[in-house]
Amino acid sequence: MLAVKDIHAYYGRAHILQGVSLEAKGGEVVALLGRNGAGKSTAMKTIMGLVPPARGEVSFGGRRIDRLPPYRIARLGLGYVPEERRIFTDLTVLENLSVGRQPARAGAPTWTEDRLFALFPNLGRMRDRLGGRMSGGEQQMLTIARTLMGNPRCVMLDEPSEGLAPIIVEQMARSIHALKGEGLSVLLSEQNLHFCQVVADRVYIIEKGQIRFGGTMAELAADAALREQYLSV
Amino acid sequence: MTFPSFFIQLLNGLTDASSLFLVSAGLSLIFGVTRIVNFAHGSLYMLGLYVAYSLIQALGRSPFGFWTGVILAALVVGVVGVVIEVLVLRRIYRAPELFQLLATFAIVLVVKDAALYLWGSEDLVGPRAPGLAMAVDILGKRMPAYDLLLIAIGPVMLGLLWLLLQRTRWGALVRAATQDREMVGALGVDQAKLFTSVFFVGAMLAGLGGALQIPREPANLDLDLSVIADAFVVTVVGGLGSLPGALLAAILIGVAKAMCIGVGTVRLPGFEVDFSRLVLVVEFVIMGVVLVLRPYGLLGKPPAVARAAASVPPPLRSPRWQTALVWIALLLAAPLVSDDYFAALLIDIACFALFAVSLHFIMGPAGMISFGHAAYFGLGAYAGAVLLKRAGLPMEAAFLLAPFVAAAFALLYGWFCVRLSGVYLAMLTLAFAQITWSIVFQWDSLTSGSNGMIGIWPAAWLSGKTAYYYLAIVCCGLGIAFLWRVLFSPFGYTLRAGRDSPLRAEVIGINVRGFQWMAFVLAGAMAGVAGTVFAFSKGSISPSATSISQSTDGLVMVLLGGVETLTGPVVGAGLFTWLRDVLARETDYWRAVFGLIILAIVVLFPQGLVGGLKALFGRWQERNA
Known part of the structure; x- marks a missing residue:
């Protein structure tokens, strides 16, 4: 579904991504684990075309996307949910969703407002509330729902559990399971190992802009030294 | 003023407000989504008038012909807006904001000459609105029926725009993009x-605003800058991005202007005030007051923090002294080999180079864009002239004192300006420049008003062309050297710290505003020096020295050369002054040629000339390394 080969990216002169390769297959939930500043968000922005890759290849559904503008990438069915949520604060919940709306797509679940409100019941109770008047957890639900309105085949979630209350984190995990149940591929970045263990099939560990480990969740669980080296604070 | 005439003036003000609102609404919409301050918006308004004039001529002066003409004119101008966006602006959305500004200046020049070519330089008086030419009796006064219709059009268009923005997906996209276009x-x-x-929508609104004025206002070539100034004022007073704010501000300003005309001369014990003279300045006074009390306009909100962290400009590098020596030698030797014409051109270039460098001083390192820097240039020039002719000072004294007058005004104006930032600051500088202009323009007894002042010649020992040439070169050269030196002093570093990271600068104990204020005064003083030198070189001075177009010339010089380099403004000033001289000699359409040259540069060298040439040179070096 999504294949990234040896991408490099810069912010000004800072070499942020130094050869990142990863893959997410159809219907798979893949976690990108790493500490603050390891390059998780930059990797996602580079895949989405928001940061131009200096080198390397990104392909999605068998098609090269590393030179396409973000809107073309989104229209191919790759959804992106940014870390800072980036809700349109002057727009209502329904309007936020309408900005994300794209035509239905073969091979991907088709979302309507009502289906999304079934997945995120809180949102259904505040359809006309302005994005700026919602709690952090509600905004997190809205930003995911907004991306799903584009009927993606694969979604990238940048730190979906960050800054949320434990009960909302649980809801988030259930939502990700639901997305997987719909047949979506999910690539999520996380600092929270426990959250990954609950939702992910496979995991990559990123550190200083390079992938240090790739394997199943079980392999990571078995390797205490690896966790100690890259994930402990 | 009696109540009926008060009421009529109120209606007159509301009539003017409608078109003002339409133009400003378009400007605001375009700025919100694209973040481009579209200086060409006034040109689109002007085109609306001209196109409506021609269409109504062609379609006939029937009600059908008139209204079809007006609506078609708006659509034509909308299409012109699309052409501008697709051909020029789309290529430079990633360029620095100031460069986009430069591109829209160039479009102003091109549109002005296109209009000159198509419609000639005579004012074109349009037809009365067929079927609405009669006057309506209101409280015993007569009011054209068409004006009453115009009054209704403003709120109706606000309603339609509101529906479009709030009730359609396009509207949701526009509002979303105004906040975070990358996410969209x-x-x-x-x-x-x-x-x-x-x-398209924004340009169409400007075109409609213009076309609707055809029965009330002759189409003429000066509308572009006067309307853009009005539209800036309305947008800023109302709050950028707020359409109800724009309507409110348009009404406030339209009515205030009409009242000034209506009140006329008022005699108070001791003195009299001629309010009709305030027409030219009242809107800028309102803007100044509003911005000081509500820095984001009446209904505006503080701007969203720019998401993509604006790339910090590269550090300035001081010019090499060897290069400087070569230039100094060349300039000193110039009178030996050149004729008077060339020396005069060099004096002009020297004045504008100092003017541009002083503008760059506040725009670049201090991070304050000024749309009204001509105020200080003109004040320097006029102060020199007034001290010489009215105060009867010797020329040397007038020459030396004049820059201090400019500095004093910069001290006053700057105190208000540094309280704002970004576009709001730029607009406030424009307001002060317009106030200065209108005082100069109207104070006949002091400045000879619109005629300008003549006979401002240097003292006998400086009156030879060569002598004055050396004086000009030395004064301007020292001014430039002084400003450059300051940039590499702790004061200069502090300015750049305040620009790049105001919060951190404050935290380490820098009074950012205080330093900006001082920079403003320094730049004003140096622009004053340039103006003084300029006035004495010409022997005369006219109010255009403080006009908007003088300010925009300065901006073009700085941006053309490149705001991120030290020498850029000098190169820009030289190129601008020389090209204008050469082109004006060759063709009536020098503005268009000049505009097209700027557009070519903007599209090819998005870092400015010096920046672009440096980049080219760097690549060439790399290839040969």
Whole structure:
């Protein structure tokens, strides 16, 4: 579904991504684990075309996307949910969703407002509330729902559990399971190992802009030294 | 004033407010989504008048012909907006904001000459609105029926725009893009198409605003800058991005202007005030007051923090002294080999180089864009002239004192300006420049008003061309050297710290505003020096020295050369002054040629001339390394 080969990216002169390769297959939930500043968000922005890759290849559904503008990438069915949520604060919940709306797509679940409100019941109770008047957890639900309105085949979630209350984190995990149940591929970045263990099939560990480990969740669980080296604070 | 005449003036003000609102609404919409301050918006208004004039001529002066003409004119101007967006602006959305500003200046020049070519330089008086030419009796006064219709059009258009923005997906996209256009793109929306459509709507509103004025106002070539100044004022007073704010501000300003005319001369014990003279300045006074009390306008909100962290300009590098020596030697030797014409051109270039460098001083390192820097240039020039002719000082004294007058005004104006930032600051500088202009323009007894002042010649020992040439070169050269030196002093570093990271600068104990204020005064004083030198070189001075177009000339010089380099403004000033001289000699359409040259540069060298040439040179070096 999504294949990234040896991408490099810069912010000004800072070499942020130094050869990142990863893959997410159809219907798979893949976690990108790493500490603050390891390059998780930059990797996602580079895949989405928001940061131009200096080198390397990104392909999605068998098609090269590393030179396409973000809107073309989104229209191919790759959804992106940014870390800072980036809700349109002057727009209502329904309007936020309408900005994300794209035509239905073969091979991907088709979302309507009502289906999304079934997945995120809180949102259904505040359809006309302005994005700026919602709690952090509600905004997190809205930003995911907004991306799903584009009927993606694969979604990238940048730190979906960050800054949320434990009960909302649980809801988030259930939502990700639901997305997987719909047949979506999910690539999520996380600092929270426990959250990954609950939702992910496979995991990559990123550190200083390079992938240090790739394997199943079980392999990571078995390797205490690896966790100690890259994930402990 | 009696109540009926008060009421009529109120209606007159509301009539003017309608068109003002339409133009400003378009400007605000375009700025919100594309973040481009579209200086060409006044030109689109002007085109609306001209196109409506021609269409009504062609379609006949029937009600059908008139209204079809007006609506078609708005659509034609909308299409012109699309052409501008697709051909020029789309290529430079990633360029620095100031460069986009330069591109829209160039468009102003091109449109002005296109209009000159198509419609000639005579004012064109349009037809009365067929069927609405009669006057309506109101409280015993007569009011054209067409004006009453115009009064209704403002609120109606606000309602339609509100529906469009609040009730359609396009509107949701526009509002979303105003906040975070990158995210809108990441959700699959084609920004290029969205921007084009926004430009169409915005340009159409400007065109409609112009076309509707055809029975009230002759089409003429000066409308572009006067309307853009009005539209800036309205947008800023109302709050950028707020359409109800724009309507409120348009009404406030339209009515205030009409009242000034209506009140006329008022005799108070001891003195009399001629309010009709305040027409030219009242809107700028209102803007000044509003911005000081509410820095984001009446209904505006503080701007969203720019998401993509604006790339910090590269550190300035001081010019090499060897290069400087070569230039100094060449300039000193110039009179030996050149004729008077060339020396005069060099004096002009020297004045404008100092003017541009002083503007760059506040725009670049201090991070304050000024749309009204001509105020200080003109004040220096006029102070010299007034001290010489009215105060009867010797020329040397007038020459030396004049820059201090400019500095004093910069001290006063700057105190208000540094309280704001970004576009709001730029607008406030424009306001002060316009106030200065209108005082100069109207104070006949002091400045000879619109005639300008003549006979401002240097003292006998400086009156030879060569002698004055050396004086000009030395004064301007020292001014430039002084400003450059300051940039590499702790004061200069502090300014750049305040620009790049105001919060951190404050935290380490820097009074950012205080330093900006001082920079403003320094730049004003140096622009004053340039103006003084200029006035004495010409022997005369006219109010255009403080005009908007003088300010925009300065901006073009700085931006043409490149705001990120030290020498850029000098190169820009030289190129600008020389090209204008050469082109004006060759063709009546020098503005268009000049505009096209700027557009070519903007598209090819998005870092400015010096920046672009440096980049080219760097690549050449790399290849040969």
